[in-house]
Amino acid sequence: MxxxxxxxEKMVCDFFxxxxxxxxYEDIDIVHSGEDALTQVxxxxxDLITLDIQMPGVSGLEIISMLRSMCPHALIALISGYIPDEIPEEITSCADIVLSKPVGFGAFGQLLAGVAQICQxxxxxxxxGIIPAAVR
Structure with missing residues (x-):
């Protein structure tokens, strides 16, 4: 995955x-800005993009719809210090899940397990749709 x-926040990235x-999981990339997220995508x-809402420069709010169109199969988890009800509907509709900070080990672990199951x-x-020639 x-x-x-x-x-x-480096501490948040390191924790996740x-x-x-x-x-x-070993295939993990870390970026600290919206611009860098777009470059990576x-x-x-x-398979999974965790995206902080409020960052310097281009924020998660500004790029979530771009990320969704560039990587439509990825699950996008918005991570926010805001209460989910305070986030505009047009933003949350682009996300698959909204998690409020602080996100604990268990909650993030459950997210990873769920995404892995979806990928599988x-x-x-x-x-x-793949049928080996010997079976046909």
Missing amino acids: KILICDD SQVATSQG IRKNY TMEQIRNL
């Missing part, structure tokens, strides 16, 4: 990365 962590690594297709299911669905 390919994970992109986007947050301007440590949780993911402890659960066996051009280079690589991600999608791979199984994709493989349904």
